[in-house]
Each structure stands twice: as structure tokens, then as C-alpha cells.
Amino acid sequence: MGSSHVVAFCPGQISGYFLPVISENPDESGSCGAGLVISEGVKVTASRNPVSSVDVYQTDRTGMPNKIAESSNIIMNLLDALDVSASITTCCHLPIGCGYGMSAAALLGATHALNRLFQFGMNEHECARLAHRLEVMERSGLGDVSGCQGGGFVVRVTPGPDGEIYRTMDTRSIFAITISPIKTSSVLSSPEQIEKFKRAYPTTIPKTLDEFMTVARKFAEGTGLITEDVRNILLKCDAHGIPASMTMLGNGVFATGRDAEKILSGFGNVYRLSLSPGGPRILHGEYLS
Numbered sequence: 001m002g003s004s005h006v007v008a009f010c011p012g013q014i015s016g017y018f019l020p021v022i023s024e025n026p027d028e029s030g031s032c033g034a035g036l037v038i039s040e041g042v043k044v045t046a047s048r049n050p051v052s053s054v055d056v057y058q059t060d061r062t063g064m065p066n067k068i069a070e071s072s073n074i075i076m077n078l079l080d081a082l083d084v085s086a087s088i089t090t091c092c093h094l095p096i097g098c099g100y101g102m103s104a105a106a107l108l109g110a111t112h113a114l115n116r117l118f119q120f121g122m123n124e125h126e127c128a129r130l131a132h133r134l135e136v137m138e139r140s141g142l143g144d145v146s147g148c149q150g151g152g153f154v155v156r157v158t159p160g161p162d163g164e165i166y167r168t169m170d171t172r173s174i175f176a177i178t179i180s181p182i183k184t185s186s187v188l189s190s191p192e193q194i195e196k197f198k199r200a201y202p203t204t205i206p207k208t209l210d211e212f213m214t215v216a217r218k219f220a221e222g223t224g225l226i227t228e229d230v231r232n233i234l235l236k237c238d239a240h241g242i243p244a245s246m247t248m249l250g251n252g253v254f255a256t257g258r259d260a261e262k263i264l265s266g267f268g269n270v271y272r273l274s275l276s277p278g279g280p281r282i283l284h285g286e287y288l289s
């Protein structure tokens, strides 16, 4: 007898730089790059239901959940791939479509929740492979599932969840601010933009969070994606010696350092984040005997 419902959580990821790797085979597609797997992510609740449904919630600054959507292609694609029907609810605090990897977190979290609910017996690598394949096919992301399967500052040398991946923990806070969303799939479907990513991709691999911030900023400058709003925030951070770069892919900025929160707060609501100590996990729904 399995659980009546399962609750899972998966962290999000702020990508600093990435190199799209697109092949005919989605399992060999994805991206190389580096990012920060963050404490904020997506909580997914899955329960058996003869009719599949998806409700998407986002919590406001008081923690109250507000429904923002009653559909999600990537989650429906997952239910189709597993050939099951279920009622899925996702809840996140960070805004969707703004470079925090919420699509990957929702997808990977839902995969783990459904795996437990229906007792498919997939291991964590099999869950990550399935979520990655669906994310890449939907072009809602390339490297976020690979990043979010674990925690920390993550460098992905080769694409895919089974690629060459290095993780480092750091206890410093990460501060982020978002001006507006960017539709990831639109950017990834532009050959001209893909060429800009390839030209901007760094030749060195950062070994520390500080090196990462420098490399990510140089990459962001090379993408041509920095808007006037983001530029103003970056210049203010530069003037105060605060390491900062653009959230990929979202019109926003992430920064570290003592005065980062104070400087960013002059432009709007600041998210105070930390590096996640790990990847997806089941919060509720151990097997009932």
C-alpha cells in the first residue's frame, strides 16, 4: 500500500554562464556551465487522481500562497511520459521565468514525488535523466536539472545529468533581484543568440565562488542580453565593489558581499538566498506498510 500523497522539494538554480549543447538526442543535449543551486526552489505535492491536473502557486512576501496558473506543459509531459494521472500542486516563492530554474525544480521535484507515489523504484539518476530529457525537449532549460540534482556552487564541464560535474559549498548569502522575466525557450530558439553564448563562453573554469562571479559577469557582458535596468544595477554594484552579474535567463541581478543586499534594495525587492546543501528530497510520503 503506497502513500495517499507525496510531497517533494527541489532547489532552484541561478545560472551564471552556460554553453548550449544541442543534439538530436535530448539525452546528449543540455549545457556546460556553472551556477548556484539555491535554498529556494519548488515544493511539489502529488496525489492519485483519475484526472490529471496541475495547479501552480507562488507565495507572496507574507508566505501566503497565491495560485498563478492551472496548467504546466512540462508537468503534463511528465505525467504522459510516466503514463499516470495525478493531481499535482507546485509552490514556489521565487518568480517563474526569471532565471531561478523554477521549471527544472518543478520538473525534478515532480519526478521524485511521482516516483515515490507510484513506487516506480527509479533511482535519483533515473529521475534526473527523465526530468532533464523533458526539460531539454521543452526548451524550458538546458542545464538546470543537472545542476539541481545536488547542491552548492556547481560547475558542469560536460552536458547532461550524468556529465562531469563539480560542486563546492559556500556559506555566504546570495542576493538577487528581478526586474522582469525572460522566456527561456524564445532565447534558446534564436541561432544568433546561441552564437553569442558560444562566443562569450569562458575559457577558464572558476574554482571558487569569487572566481565564478567574475567569470559569470564577463559572460553576461558578452551575451548582449543586459538591459538598461540590469545595467544600472550592475553599475551601482561595481561602484561599491560588490561582485554581481545577470541572472541567466532572467532580467535580474545576483550578487554577493557585505553590502549587496543594501545596494540591491535600492532597486526593489531583494531575495536573500543561500546555497542549497543538497538536491531534491521527499518531504512527506514514506511508504505505508
Ligand SMILES: Nc1ncnc2c1ncn2[C@@H]1O[C@H](COP(=O)(O)OP(=O)(O)O)[C@@H](O)[C@H]1O
Binding pocket: 042, 056, 071, 072, 073, 074, 075, 090, 091, 092, 095, 096, 097, 098, 099, 100, 101, 102, 103, 104, 106, 140, 141, 182, 183, 184, 185, 249
Ligand atoms: N513552479 C512551477 N510549477 C509548474 N510549472 C512550472 C513552474 N515553473 C516553470 N514552470 C513551467 O515551465 C515553463 C518554463 O518556465 P521557465 O521560463 O523556464 O522558468 P524558469 O526560468 O524559472 O526555469 C513555464 O511556462 C511553466 O509552464
Ligand SMILES: CC(C)(COP(=O)(O)O)[C@@H](O)C(=O)O
Binding pocket: 013, 015, 017, 018, 030, 031, 033, 035, 097, 098, 099, 100, 101, 102, 103, 104, 140, 141, 142, 143, 144, 184, 248, 249, 250
Ligand atoms: C540558463 C539556462 C539555459 C536556462 O535557465 P532558466 O531560465 O533558469 O530556465 C539553464 O538551463 C542553463 O543551461 O544554465
